[in-house]
Amino acid sequence: MTDHEKLCKEFCKLTGRCWHEWDGVKTPDFHEIKCTCGYSEVTFLLNKHINENNPTYENPADVLRVIIKDLGFVTTQEFFSLNRESKEMIDVDMILEKDALLKAAVKWLKEEKK
Numbered sequence: 176m177t178d179h180e181k182l183c184k185e186f187c188k189l190t191g192r193c194w195h196e197w198d199g200v201k202t203p204d205f206h207e208i209k210c211t212c213g214y215s216e217v218t219f220l221l222n223k224h225i226n227e228n229n230p231t232y233e234n235p236a237d238v239l240r241v242i243i244k245d246l247g248f249v250t251t252q253e254f255f256s257l258n259r260e261s262k263e264m265i266d267v268d269m270i271l272e273k274d275a276l277l278k279a280a281v282k283w284l285k286e287e288k289k
């Protein structure tokens with residue numbers, strides 16, 4: 176698992192989303208394996224299921240969408256005020272640097288859950 180995938184997995188976990196991966200259990204005949212979501216399939220099709228269903232969050236807008244639109248308890252101001260003095264603008268580096276917003280969101284969510 177890459178560092179980016181680890182971040183995505185952590186973001187999913189912190190936001191109550193399913194991160195699809197093999198749950199480590201094989202059926203007795205080793206014919207099928209199970210995903211953490213409960214879906215079970217033969218190995219190569221489970222990998223397809225995992226690749227198609229896990230979010231990549233490579234577009235910062237997808238991270239923002241989760242934080243601002245999907246998580247009702249977080250306002251834009253609450254999140255941004257931890258990342259920058261202005262409460263109405265987002266630091267452009269958060270958009271241009273790969274994973275910067277995702278990292279900030281994971282850090283913020285961990286603090287929020289303490």
Ligand SMILES: [Zn+2]
Nearest residue numbers: 195210212214
């Ligand atoms: Zn799944």
